[in-house]
């Protein structure tokens with residue numbers, strides 16, 4: 001299995017649990033691509049010297065890079081940051097994260113506002129489009145090391161939901177297939 005993603009149940013149990021529906025309902029990479037979510041599988045041991053990663057960065061203009069080691073010893077205001085990560089939000093730009101160690105869940109809303117949980121592990125590079133509602137949580141392994149990429153000077157500002165009038169949100173909705181206010185048949 002390349003990358004596992006599934007529709008979430010809405011129970012109030014621990015956010016670090018998988019939250020599968022019963023029966024499980026998986027989501028394919030194609031379904032994620034329709035939402036504008038991109039994915040690559042790379043060799044995380046080679047991240048400092050990886051031609052494939054270099055090619056992606058060049059092709060997409062990802063000039064900025066830093067590392068985020070998500071553990072209480074290395075992150076100031078750890079608990080508060082985790083809380084903010086799990087508050088539903090959008091950004092004006094892509095969110096690009098490459099998992100180098102550990103694992104975690106990116107939750108994204110689909111076109112009908114259902115949560116899809118994406119399980120990222122070492123080697124997974126994921127791009128969330130600007131304007132998509134999302135959130136992040138650690139899983140029960142409680143640890144992740146991420147590479148953050150960005151086009152130019154990074155802006156990490158999160159705009160919490162609702163953001164229906166935010167330009168990035170409007171653009172995102174416009175770009176969803178058949179969601180531009182025009183019936184699909186009319187294209």
Ligand SMILES: CSCCC(=O)C(=O)O
Pocket residue numbers: 085095097134135136146156158
């Ligand atoms: C821990 S990286 C993912 C959290 C997030 O959505 C963000 O930083 O905006």
Ligand SMILES: [Fe+2]
Pocket residue numbers: 089090091095134158
């Ligand atoms: Fe985010």
